[in-house]
Amino acid sequence: MRPENYKPVRHPPSHEYELYFGPNHPGIEGNYAIRVRLKGDVVQEAITDAGYLHRGFEKIMEERLWVQNVALVPRICVPDPVPMEESYARAVETLGGIEVPERAQWIRVLMLEMSRICAHLFTFGGNAATIGLYTNMFWGVTMRDLFLDIFEEITGARIYHMYITPGGVRRDLPDGVLDRLAAVLDELERKKPEFDDLFFENAVVINRATGVGVLTQAQALAWGVTGPNLRACGLAHDVRRDDPYLVYPALKFDIPTATSGCSLARMHVRRAEVEQSVRILRQVMERLRTVGGPVRAHLPNPLAWNVPAGEAYARTESSKGELAFFAVSNGGPKPWRIQVRGPSQMHGVQVLERILEGARIEDVAQIMFSLDACPPEIDR
Amino acid sequence: MSDVTPKYKGSVLRPLKALANLWREPATLPMEPRPAAPNYRGFHLNDWKLCIGCGTCQEICDNAAIRMVQIPDLPTDAKAGVKPRRPAIDYGRCCWCALCVDICPTGSLSLSREYIHVSSDIDSYFILPDEKGIHGLGFEKGWSKSETSDLLDHQRQEMECLPAEEALSGFGELVPGYDTQAAVLEASRCIQCGMCHEACPTGMNAPEYIRALWQGDREKAVAEIYRTNPLAQVCGRICTHACETACSVGRRGAPVAIRWLKRHAMDSVPPDQIREIAIAGKAEEPSGRRVSIIGAGPAGLTAAFDLAKKGHAVTIYEARSKPGGMMRFGIPEYRLPYHNLDADIDVIRASGVEILCNTAIGRDVSMAQIRGASDAVLISTGLWAARSARVPGTDHPRVLSAIRVLEAITQGEDFGVPRRAVVVGGGNVAFDVARSVARLQKARYGEVAMDVIALEDRDHMLADEEEVREAAGEGIDLFNSWGPKSIQINDGSIVALETVRCISLKDAEGRFHPKYDESTMVSHAADTVIEAIGQSADTSYLGKELVEALEWSRGRLKIDRAGRTSEPWLWAAGDMVEGPDVVHAIAAGHRAAASIDEVLAHMAVKPGNVA
Numbered sequence: 007m008r009p010e011n012y013k014p015v016r017h018p019p020s021h022e023y024e025l026y027f028g029p030n031h032p033g034i035e036g037n038y039a040i041r042v043r044l045k046g047d048v049v050q051e052a053i054t055d056a057g058y059l060h061r062g063f064e065k066i067m068e069e070r071l072w073v074q075n076v077a078l079v080p081r082i083c084v085p086d087p088v089p090m091e092e093s094y095a096r097a098v099e100t101l102g103g104i105e106v107p108e109r110a111q112w113i114r115v116l117m118l119e120m121s122r123i124c125a126h127l128f129t130f131g132g133n134a135a136t137i138g139l140y141t142n143m144f145w146g147v148t149m150r151d152l153f154l155d156i157f158e159e160i161t162g163a164r165i166y167h168m169y170i171t172p173g174g175v176r177r178d179l180p181d182g183v184l185d186r187l188a189a190v191l192d193e194l195e196r197k198k199p200e201f202d203d204l205f206f207e208n209a210v211v212i213n214r215a216t217g218v219g220v221l222t223q224a225q226a227l228a229w230g231v232t233g234p235n236l237r238a239c240g241l242a243h244d245v246r247r248d249d250p251y252l253v254y255p256a257l258k259f260d261i262p263t264a265t266s267g268c269s270l271a272r273m274h275v276r277r278a279e280v281e282q283s284v285r286i287l288r289q290v291m292e293r294l295r296t297v298g299g300p301v302r303a304h305l306p307n308p309l310a311w312n313v314p315a316g317e318a319y320a321r322t323e324s325s326k327g328e329l330a331f332f333a334v335s336n337g338g339p340k341p342w343r344i345q346v347r348g349p350s351q352m353h354g355v356q357v358l359e360r361i362l363e364g365a366r367i368e369d370v371a372q373i374m375f376s377l378d379a380c381p382p383e384i385d386r
Numbered sequence: 387m388s389d390v391t392p393k394y395k396g397s398v399l400r401p402l403k404a405l406a407n408l409w410r411e412p413a414t415l416p417m418e419p420r421p422a423a424p425n426y427r428g429f430h431l432n433d434w435k436l437c438i439g440c441g442t443c444q445e446i447c448d449n450a451a452i453r454m455v456q457i458p459d460l461p462t463d464a465k466a467g468v469k470p471r472r473p474a475i476d477y478g479r480c481c482w483c484a485l486c487v488d489i490c491p492t493g494s495l496s497l498s499r500e501y502i503h504v505s506s507d508i509d510s511y512f513i514l515p516d517e518k519g520i521h522g523l524g525f526e527k528g529w530s531k532s533e534t535s536d537l538l539d540h541q542r543q544e545m546e547c548l549p550a551e552e553a554l555s556g557f558g559e560l561v562p563g564y565d566t567q568a569a570v571l572e573a574s575r576c577i578q579c580g581m582c583h584e585a586c587p588t589g590m591n592a593p594e595y596i597r598a599l600w601q602g603d604r605e606k607a608v609a610e611i612y613r614t615n616p617l618a619q620v621c622g623r624i625c626t627h628a629c630e631t632a633c634s635v636g637r638r639g640a641p642v643a644i645r646w647l648k649r650h651a652m653d654s655v656p657p658d659q660i661r662e663i664a665i666a667g668k669a670e671e672p673s674g675r676r677v678s679i680i681g682a683g684p685a686g687l688t689a690a691f692d693l694a695k696k697g698h699a700v701t702i703y704e705a706r707s708k709p710g711g712m713m714r715f716g717i718p719e720y721r722l723p724y725h726n727l728d729a730d731i732d733v734i735r736a737s738g739v740e741i742l743c744n745t746a747i748g749r750d751v752s753m754a755q756i757r758g759a760s761d762a763v764l765i766s767t768g769l770w771a772a773r774s775a776r777v778p779g780t781d782h783p784r785v786l787s788a789i790r791v792l793e794a795i796t797q798g799e800d801f802g803v804p805r806r807a808v809v810v811g812g813g814n815v816a817f818d819v820a821r822s823v824a825r826l827q828k829a830r831y832g833e834v835a836m837d838v839i840a841l842e843d844r845d846h847m848l849a850d851e852e853e854v855r856e857a858a859g860e861g862i863d864l865f866n867s868w869g870p871k872s873i874q875i876n877d878g879s880i881v882a883l884e885t886v887r888c889i890s891l892k893d894a895e896g897r898f899h900p901k902y903d904e905s906t907m908v909s910h911a912a913d914t915v916i917e918a919i920g921q922s923a924d925t926s927y928l929g930k931e932l933v934e935a936l937e938w939s940r941g942r943l944k945i946d947r948a949g950r951t952s953e954p955w956l957w958a959a960g961d962m963v964e965g966p967d968v969v970h971a972i973a974a975g976h977r978a979a980a981s982i983d984e985v986l987a988h989m990a991v992k993p994g995n996v997a
Contacts, residue, residue, distance in 0.1 A: 070448050071448075073446075073485065073537065074446065074448035074485065076485075077448050077449075077481055078448065148413070155423075158422070158423040158425075158426065159423040159424075160425070162425040162426050162427035162484065162497070162528060163426075163482065166483075176488070176534070176535045177534045177535045180423075180425060203400075209400070300534070302534050302535075304541075305537075305539070306539050306575070307537070307538055307574055307575050307576070307577060307635075308446065308485075308489065308537050309442075309446065309489075309576075310573070310575070310576060310577075310578075310600050311574065312574070312600075
């Protein structure tokens, strides 16, 4: 029995409509969303909707002691937390004029490269899942877990390591961990052909990802793209090489690039980076067997540590791109201001909105994932 | 640079590769909990026997997950720096960063290798960790205290000390004090736990003044110091620093140099400003009451300062030529320069206290006169009568008491500097006199010939360790576990002190009762013997009538907690009623002043007293 005043809803013509992707869309890494306006199945306009992870990291850091922030910074990027710790620590070290002992520098590089491999393994899995290849995701996560075991052994925690601290690292490596890491690296290399089979040389992947989400070099430079996303456009820019920190100048490694700037190119650059990271790790492990000495500089009591007034900008090549901390001290026991320059801000918001235009709906998740944005970095 | 643009390597047979997996082991993972790494940061463990309740874990916790909880049955010991509190953890907030473990001054906190807790009961996430962990399962320690991860600064800022040669050449101050940079760095070592505050007899606001110094606000530091101590120049130099014994940082490293920081604050603010800070808050109107204080030592001066700030008219009667008591006539100048003592006394004078020197009771003014002119009287006349070992020969004129020698040195009197001397005693006074006389020997004869014999063994010396160490550097020989037997006199002059081996100090009940092995004797050649084995109070000035009226206990004046004697108008404080040092005397002075003030507030003003 319909009421008399009932009027059926008149739907607008369905060729132009809006879709809300996220924030818990399975194809989206972490909590941010895109509002996509579509005509048929072609994207007309995409507007990102971040903020679901906003915890006010930068503001919280102003309320905490310099050392307390060591426990906070890894949370800014869950899949790749070590560059956060490194950038923060280095910013504070620059302010305080603290020299990091050599052994600690080697350990830090070890941690950074392990973290890069973990992050890339995670991304391979996620990216494959957006194309419907879930096995890859399981394998990637399983492989990453072997690295997390090593992290757990060194730092006492699998994800939030909180290990790199201003002045060095919190404690020395446990005995025998380098041998176990060597075994994990061997396992990774043994598995590599299977990953290639499953993903990089998979016809489905190549057909779906080639030429999708293309970013030209000029666009990339204009929009502040860094990291693998920039290198996939043919520019060999890498902070480890161009503005070296720690002991990177003493290490031999290549900077892989690709030219096409598409989704697949980005993933291939990451694959090649994993190979380079393994190469770096083997060199670092060799050095760590001989380089001794302290792993932490002597610092004042953290409850009353006045870091000298000044500004410092410390950048690190994270798995996502150039990650930097800008720290300002007014000479007090807490930071006056910390700014996080997360690469995901550009990749996940500005770049994504632009390159999604004209993409097809089935590629939205894939393009998003190939940019490898880390939402908490946007919402920092 | 390498270009990695992909090439398609497809084949129709490719999917068949998956068939190879049929012969593989299944990739299943065990459901059993996996043992965590040896370094794992799991649930907290706390060794209650080690934990001192300082609360530093609470301070460092970045998520405010730790709260110190009072535990009623726990032992508490302010002198040793132990509070009956233990940390409780809120696992709704904890992020397992282990900063609490890394900063823990005792090393009692650690994180275990236990990591599973599942419960729908919200209260089960608040725990008071002990050695057994959250579920009492006794998991092993994971992340625990290590040298590298320790966050505390265990190293004290070096305090320079005059080299022995230079120190011996006169009575110049041994230590120069911190410069500003060293003081700020030293202040930064403090963790603000407040153990020092509890341990100090006067309840010094040490955390507050240390924090102020660290912030560069010396005036605020001085103001905090003056809240409980009007003799800060003195205490900043010669205090026995119970605070540093209780200091939490000292558990695994060197305690914060609280005494030197106090000294730095006092040295770095100009006297005018100190005076202004010190007498701020003085009552604007006089109360119309008069208090007389006998003896211008630390107890008397402190009480006078407190009472004057309350608006009472205070007069101190001092028998000696200058005020200060033991601080001036007992403590050598190289430890406490006279001008520093004078600076403190100037501030006390500026608060309105009248000090009448060279005024001995019974000689210049009678006790009855004082009583008649005052609403309350405080006696704080110290311990000036010397004890003697009373062995054969101690009645010889060249057997001197340490306190007389020290007094003579301050007064500039010649007591006949000995060529070779033996000091009997193992306390700070023994070393004060030995080191003072050694300086005079050096000046007069060019060399030091000084033995100190102590009943105690080296590990149980009563004197401060630094005194013993510095004395050794100055050429003074220390002989432990020896007691005086007799003094050898030849032709009317002392030639040696005979000593016997002391085999035990106390009897079964723990009372002082030394036993000697008479068969082991050593003779110390000397022309003078100085006894530094304790002093007693001389109360004869009170007059026979008053002495009989007062209540006594074991030869000491009986007082209540505030220092009031059995006579309602008379209070007593300082060494004469309770020891053993300046800071205790200051504390007693405060208590007596507070009690006097309270009593005076309820007393009618005498008509003649209104100013």
